[in-house]
Amino acid sequence: MARRVRVEYPGALYHVITRGNQRQRIFRDDRDREKYLEILSGLKNQFSFCISAYVLILNQQARY
Helix, strand or coil, X not given: CXXXXXXXXXXXXXXXXXXXXXXXXXXXXXXXXXXXXXXXXXXXXXXXXXXXXXXXXXXXCCCC
């Protein structure tokens, strides 16, 4: 079931989550994580939004 459309308004705060299906890994290694942050930084500059905080957490069952 798809989630509802996000209601957007000026000054709103959003909690954004990226997660692997069935607890699968999203990143293969540190280089992958660094690339993700580079892409996020580029999007932040392009669309001029603020990132108050972020954390990259491994799935509990993931083994690197």
